[in-house]
Amino acid sequence: MYHHFQFDSCDKQRHFGREIPRRAAQYPVIKNAIFAVSSRHLSLLAGSEDSESPHYVSECLRILITALEDPLSHFDENLLAAVILLRTHEELSDNDERCHLFGTTRLLNSIASFAADGGLRESASWVSLRQHIYICLTSQHPLTINLTNYRHSNVFQNSDDESWANRIIFIFAIILTQVIRPEGEQQLSIDTWHELDADVKAWNLCKPWHFAPLFMESPGIPVSSSPRRSVWPEVFVCDPAQVVGLQHYYLAKIVLAIYDPRLSRLSFDALRLRRASEATVRENLRLAIGLAVSNDHVTTAMLQASHILSACGMYLTDPREQEAALDFLTRLKTQMGWQTAHILRDLQEQWRM
Incomplete structure (x- = not known):
C-alpha cells in the first residue's frame, strides 16, 4: 500500500x-x-x-x-x-x-x-x-540539513498554494535552527527572536486571501443533541497544501512562544509573560490539531499532528482535551498504522506530574 x-x-x-x-x-x-x-x-x-x-x-x-x-x-x-x-x-x-x-x-x-x-x-x-523537521521537533536534535540550498528554490517566486506552504515550512526550519542548537552554542537572542517572529507574521499577512480557512468554529461543550462534537476547533480549508502550510504556521507560533528569550529573565513581568506564552502555545496547539481532525483526508497533517502532540502535548491541561488527544493518537495507529504507542505513554506520564 x-x-x-x-x-x-x-x-x-x-x-x-x-x-x-x-x-x-x-x-x-x-x-x-x-x-x-x-x-x-x-x-x-x-x-x-x-x-x-x-x-x-x-x-x-x-x-x-x-x-x-x-x-x-x-x-x-x-x-x-x-x-x-x-x-x-x-x-x-x-x-x-x-x-x-x-x-x-x-x-x-x-x-x-x-x-x-x-x-x-x-x-x-x-x-x-519535512522528515528532518519531524526528528528535530520530537527529539530536540539540531537540524542537519544545509538550508542555504533551499533559498534558490522556485517556491520563493511562485504564488501557488504549494509554494506558499513550502515557504512557511522553510521559515519554520530556520526557526528550529535558531532555537535548537548544539550544546555549548549561544542561545537565541531577543533581536533574532523578533526577526523570526516578524517573518512568521509577514507570511501570514502576505499569503493569498484564499489560503485562509473557509470556516472556523471554536469547540463547544458537547450537548445531548450533538454528543460527538469535537473538543478541537473546526478548521476547514480547500487544499492539502493549505492544511500543511497553516499547520506549520501554528507550529511556528508555538515554538516561538516556548523559546521566547524574555521568559528566562528575572523580572516582575516574567510571570505574566510566562502565562501569556503558555496560553499562546495552547491556542495554536488546539488549532494545529483541529486543522488535522477537520481535514483528516490530508495524511501529512494527521501525522504532523502526532509530532506536535509528541513535542508539545504536555501543555494541554483540560482533561477533555487530554482524552481527545489520546483518542486521536489511538485512531491514528488503528486506521493508518502510525506508531503512536510511545507518544501515548509519554503524554500520560507528563500529565500525571
Whole structure:
C-alpha cells in the first residue's frame, strides 16, 4: 500500500504519486523501496508480523551501498527518492534508528543547486526537509540539513498554494535552527527572536486571501443533541497544501512562544509573560490539531499532528482535551498504522506530574 499523499501534499506536480510508480518499473531501488513501505504498512494495519519488508529493505540497501561509492551518486534523484521511502519505512518501525535520515542528509548537502532544478529532485528535497523537521521537533536534535540550498528554490517566486506552504515550512526550519542548537552554542537572542517572529507574521499577512480557512468554529461543550462534537476547533480549508502550510504556521507560533528569550529573565513581568506564552502555545496547539481532525483526508497533517502532540502535548491541561488527544493518537495507529504507542505513554506520564 503506497500512499503518495503524505509526500505530495506540497508538490503541485505530484511527483511521488505520478513519477515514482512509473520509475519503479525501471529502477529496482525504487521498486524495492515501495515494496518495503507497503509491506510494513499492510502488516501494521492487519496487526500481523512483518515478514516481507526486511527482504525489500535488504535489496534496497545492496543497491544503495554500491551506488553511493560513486562520487557522482549524489546527483541521482532516484537514490534520493529511495532513501526517503526507506526513511518512511523507519518511521513506521517500533524502534526508529534514523539510519536513512543520515543518508538523505549526505545526499542533500552535497547538491549545490538541487532546489532550483525542479522535478523529482526538488520535490524529494522538500519531503526530506519535512522528515528532518519531524526528528528535530520530537527529539530536540539540531537540524542537519544545509538550508542555504533551499533559498534558490522556485517556491520563493511562485504564488501557488504549494509554494506558499513550502515557504512557511522553510521559515519554520530556520526557526528550529535558531532555537535548537548544539550544546555549548549561544542561545537565541531577543533581536533574532523578533526577526523570526516578524517573518512568521509577514507570511501570514502576505499569503493569498484564499489560503485562509473557509470556516472556523471554536469547540463547544458537547450537548445531548450533538454528543460527538469535537473538543478541537473546526478548521476547514480547500487544499492539502493549505492544511500543511497553516499547520506549520501554528507550529511556528508555538515554538516561538516556548523559546521566547524574555521568559528566562528575572523580572516582575516574567510571570505574566510566562502565562501569556503558555496560553499562546495552547491556542495554536488546539488549532494545529483541529486543522488535522477537520481535514483528516490530508495524511501529512494527521501525522504532523502526532509530532506536535509528541513535542508539545504536555501543555494541554483540560482533561477533555487530554482524552481527545489520546483518542486521536489511538485512531491514528488503528486506521493508518502510525506508531503512536510511545507518544501515548509519554503524554500520560507528563500529565500525571
